[in-house]
Amino acid sequence: MTRTLRLGIAGLGTVGVGVVKIIRRQAALLEARTGARIEISAVSARDASKDRGVNLSGYAWETDPVALATRDDVDVFVELMGGSEGAAKDATEAALAAGKDVVTANKALLAIHGQALADQAEAADRVIRYEAAVAGGIPVIKSLTEGLAGNEITRVMGVMNGTCNYILTNMEAKGLGYNALFDECAELGYLEADPNLDVGGIDAAHKLAILSSIAFGTKPNFDGIEIEGIQRITLEDIHQAADMGYRIKLLGVAQRTARGLEQRMQPCLVPATSPLGQLEGGTNMVVIEGDAVDQIVLRGPGAGEGPTASAVLGDICDLARGLRIPTFGQPAALLEEAKPAQTGLPAPYYLRTALLDKPGALAKVASILGDAGVSIDRMRQYGHSDTTAPILIVTHKTTRAALDEALSALNATDVVAMEPVALRIEEL
Amino acid sequence: MTRTLRLGIAGLGTVGVGVVKIIRRQAALLEARTGARIEISAVSARDASKDRGVNLSGYAWETDPVALATRDDVDVFVELMGGSEGAAKDATEAALAAGKDVVTANKALLAIHGQALADQAEAADRVIRYEAAVAGGIPVIKSLTEGLAGNEITRVMGVMNGTCNYILTNMEAKGLGYNALFDECAELGYLEADPNLDVGGIDAAHKLAILSSIAFGTKPNFDGIEIEGIQRITLEDIHQAADMGYRIKLLGVAQRTARGLEQRMQPCLVPATSPLGQLEGGTNMVVIEGDAVDQIVLRGPGAGEGPTASAVLGDICDLARGLRIPTFGQPAALLEEAKPAQTGLPAPYYLRTALLDKPGALAKVASILGDAGVSIDRMRQYGHSDTTAPILIVTHKTTRAALDEALSALNATDVVAMEPVALRIEEL
Numbered sequence: 001m002t003r004t005l006r007l008g009i010a011g012l013g014t015v016g017v018g019v020v021k022i023i024r025r026q027a028a029l030l031e032a033r034t035g036a037r038i039e040i041s042a043v044s045a046r047d048a049s050k051d052r053g054v055n056l057s058g059y060a061w062e063t064d065p066v067a068l069a070t071r072d073d074v075d076v077f078v079e080l081m082g083g084s085e086g087a088a089k090d091a092t093e094a095a096l097a098a099g100k101d102v103v104t105a106n107k108a109l110l111a112i113h114g115q116a117l118a119d120q121a122e123a124a125d126r127v128i129r130y131e132a133a134v135a136g137g138i139p140v141i142k143s144l145t146e147g148l149a150g151n152e153i154t155r156v157m158g159v160m161n162g163t164c165n166y167i168l169t170n171m172e173a174k175g176l177g178y179n180a181l182f183d184e185c186a187e188l189g190y191l192e193a194d195p196n197l198d199v200g201g202i203d204a205a206h207k208l209a210i211l212s213s214i215a216f217g218t219k220p221n222f223d224g225i226e227i228e229g230i231q232r233i234t235l236e237d238i239h240q241a242a243d244m245g246y247r248i249k250l251l252g253v254a255q256r257t258a259r260g261l262e263q264r265m266q267p268c269l270v271p272a273t274s275p276l277g278q279l280e281g282g283t284n285m286v287v288i289e290g291d292a293v294d295q296i297v298l299r300g301p302g303a304g305e306g307p308t309a310s311a312v313l314g315d316i317c318d319l320a321r322g323l324r325i326p327t328f329g330q331p332a333a334l335l336e337e338a339k340p341a342q343t344g345l346p347a348p349y350y351l352r353t354a355l356l357d358k359p360g361a362l363a364k365v366a367s368i369l370g371d372a373g374v375s376i377d378r379m380r381q382y383g384h385s386d387t388t389a390p391i392l393i394v395t396h397k398t399t400r401a402a403l404d405e406a407l408s409a410l411n412a413t414d415v416v417a418m419e420p421v422a423l424r425i426e427e428l
Numbered sequence: 429m430t431r432t433l434r435l436g437i438a439g440l441g442t443v444g445v446g447v448v449k450i451i452r453r454q455a456a457l458l459e460a461r462t463g464a465r466i467e468i469s470a471v472s473a474r475d476a477s478k479d480r481g482v483n484l485s486g487y488a489w490e491t492d493p494v495a496l497a498t499r500d501d502v503d504v505f506v507e508l509m510g511g512s513e514g515a516a517k518d519a520t521e522a523a524l525a526a527g528k529d530v531v532t533a534n535k536a537l538l539a540i541h542g543q544a545l546a547d548q549a550e551a552a553d554r555v556i557r558y559e560a561a562v563a564g565g566i567p568v569i570k571s572l573t574e575g576l577a578g579n580e581i582t583r584v585m586g587v588m589n590g591t592c593n594y595i596l597t598n599m600e601a602k603g604l605g606y607n608a609l610f611d612e613c614a615e616l617g618y619l620e621a622d623p624n625l626d627v628g629g630i631d632a633a634h635k636l637a638i639l640s641s642i643a644f645g646t647k648p649n650f651d652g653i654e655i656e657g658i659q660r661i662t663l664e665d666i667h668q669a670a671d672m673g674y675r676i677k678l679l680g681v682a683q684r685t686a687r688g689l690e691q692r693m694q695p696c697l698v699p700a701t702s703p704l705g706q707l708e709g710g711t712n713m714v715v716i717e718g719d720a721v722d723q724i725v726l727r728g729p730g731a732g733e734g735p736t737a738s739a740v741l742g743d744i745c746d747l748a749r750g751l752r753i754p755t756f757g758q759p760a761a762l763l764e765e766a767k768p769a770q771t772g773l774p775a776p777y778y779l780r781t782a783l784l785d786k787p788g789a790l791a792k793v794a795s796i797l798g799d800a801g802v803s804i805d806r807m808r809q810y811g812h813s814d815t816t817a818p819i820l821i822v823t824h825k826t827t828r829a830a831l832d833e834a835l836s837a838l839n840a841t842d843v844v845a846m847e848p849v850a851l852r853i854e855e856l
Contacts, residue, residue, distance in 0.1 A: 026578065033577050033757055146574075149458070150740075150741020150742055150744070152454060290738065292565075292737055297728065298724070298725070300722070301721070304722075306719070313577065313720070314575045317574065317577035322752075334460050
């Protein structure tokens with residue numbers, strides 16, 4: 001007798017509709033692969049009357065996601081509403097309390113409440129699956145949690161916000177400034193309702209918090225991530241970086257160091273010829289480094305109906321096949337506190353500022369950097385405007401602390417015409 | 429009480445030693461992740477006295493792999509000997525017959541005997557895992573079988589023989605001919621005992637047969653693969669391809685078409701700026717395309733102690749966690765015969781030949797191609813030697829059948845000075 005897995009799907013936006021479509025279209029294939037019939041019992045969304053281009057008449061309709069999550073005819077609660085608080089959280093907790101497994105695409109929920117939810121799930125002997133929460137269609141959660149389970153992970157990196165990568169690569173490709181590309185993204189519908197989630201790096205940082213937890217066996221620690229958005233990147237930075245053989249990416253990096261866990265989401269320079277440097281448009285990429293495997297690079301679409309639904313279905317198929325593991329790859333009780341590294345690993349930095357046209361200005365900059373222990377690899381003064389002289393500096397490896405000391409000393413002088421832009425150069 | 433998973437490891441070459449090292453070094457981490465203690469009960473290899481740089485004294489030694497595979501204190505038989513026949517096959521069959529699960533890195537065994545082994549495993553309610561058999565450390569089997577289980581796969585492609593990619597990329601980088609690079613690989617130990625397994629495309633074709641089976645739900649059909657090695661690729665081809673914006677790769681492609689399953693392992697031209705085109709040295713890459721996910725690209729080390737051991741450990745951890753699925757992603761009885769496509773999908777082709785210096789030679793070539801229905805996109809005659817004129821042709825999309833007809837007509841003329849080289853241009 002064929003088993004049946006009964007789903008309750010909350011949220012019928014792009015992803016939810018994509019999931020319904022696949023389940024309807026591929027019923028036979030999914031049954032062959034999983035040995036179970038995957039059925040939708042009920043769905044839930046704000047507006048029941050809206051035409052979503054897919055036939056929903058065979059499914060019960062619940063207006064309240066909590067009611068959906070706790071229905072007797074639901075085995076798996078599929079949460080595709082989004083948001084770290086409110087309905088998504090309430091319904092997920094209710095589902096676990098009612099003995100349902102959970103599949104979700106909600107990165108904010110897991111980054112912020114992941115530990116509590118993992119505790120709750122394991123106490124109830126249920127599982128939470130969330131492949132779609134990180135890097136869209138790329139099976140990165142599975143690769144990291146299962147495929148690379150024999151590795152001590154040393155570093156995880158990723159370009160995980162397609163909108164930011166679209167903006168940065170098109171600044172170079174089209175020669176347009178940040179604001180023009182931001183406006184283009186707004187028109188194309190590429191931005192979240194709160195655009196700061198995208199361009200401020202928060203969405204990508206949610207994803208990094210999840211990867212970091214799996215990679216290092218630590219409790220998700222979103223607050224421990226140093227976050228910097230792409231809003232201050234200028235066309236000038238893009239061109240200067242390209243001149244030196246780099247591209248600027250909003251790059252998330254989580255790395256275990258002797259001083260604790262380093263988690264950063266910030267614009268970085270990466271070699272233009274590296275896989276990360278070559279990544280264009282809305283595509284995502286995750287780089288995983290382990291003591292045995294060396295380096296694995298995963299690339300694919302980071303958003304969209306099909307790719308995200310593909311990830312949700314991967315999780316559903318796992319449940320249909322009876323594949324069950326703890327939320328973050330090991331029992332929630334074993335996860336350690338993520339002790340944030342107080343100072344990051346040293347790296348070379350790219351600095352751009354402008355000097356007032358005063359005698360000795362350049363010498364003052366050089367001596368301030370030297371006093372802070374920041375050694376200069378390359379320095380260039382270029383294209384003089386009326387009263388200020390833009391300068392560009394690439395440092396040798398230095399700590400962020402030493403650099404910050406130099407930057408604040410620079411700001412305190414009377415020779416600097418703008419607050420310096422400082423971007424880390426990430427070694428790959 | 430912690431469960432224990434007891435291994436018997438046959439084959440203590442590079443990979444076997446790598447597996448033993450990880451299990452010894454990461455015991456605590458593996459137990460945290462899997463909830464089970466992973467122990468080695470016994471090992472087996474040809475020479476018991478050899479120093480392998482790892483302490484084996486705590487493990488029973490079996491000279492006969494079949495005896496190892498059937499020991500009472502072995503739950504999982506780990507087959508790292510290689511070869512499609514003989515000891516590897518005998519011991520794998522014996523292990524399944526004795527009720528053991530099997531983890532193997534043996535692509536030839538699975539490509540050729542995969543269906544029979546899958547049948548046997550499922551009859552005995554055992555599983556066969558083989559992540560290490562394809563693309564080294566890249567978790568491609570898991571990604572395809574589980575992560576992308578919600579997709580109807582449309583095409584799988586890969587550069588899966590590091591030695592061939594090393595030769596092809598270094599022909600360009602070092603400006604050396606095929607033979608010089610082949611000799612270099614021999615000295616570096618990059619070649620199999622029978623080098624034709626590498627440069628003849630057979631090793632990579634074994635891997636393709638496995639991917640193809642999972643992707644399309646068909647019985648592994650190694651014999652159905654059109655195989656062509658890289659031995660005829662010249663520096664001239666490399667340079668001409670580069671001039672036109674392409675790189676030459678030994679590329680495996682499996683694709684479902686209306687006329688059946690197309691499986692090819694052959695040197696192809698791919699765009700130089702694509703991820704496949706940019707792949708250098710011994711690194712492997714697999715591209716998976718599905719109806720929902722669009723395109724996923726996986727990149728990583730294709731061989732070596734650490735990466736291959738990482739893949740073996742991924743499988744062992746899955747078994748320790750109780751994750752069990754059928755060998756090729758669905759029950760062996762459901763796998764269909766792979767009906768080979770009699771003619772492949774049309775593609776543009778790169779042709780290189782040389783003409784004898786006779787009046788009307790070029791016109792004859794052009795008219796023969798035209799008669800066969802092969803339309804010319806670009807044609808170039810260049811660098812005249814004494815008596816022959818090399819020419820280069822890029823065709824519009826054509827079938828291989830039409831092209832073969834043209835090539836045999838060309839060979840039958842009195843104007844062609846060498847058998848033409850014809851390479852498919854794969855569209856990505």
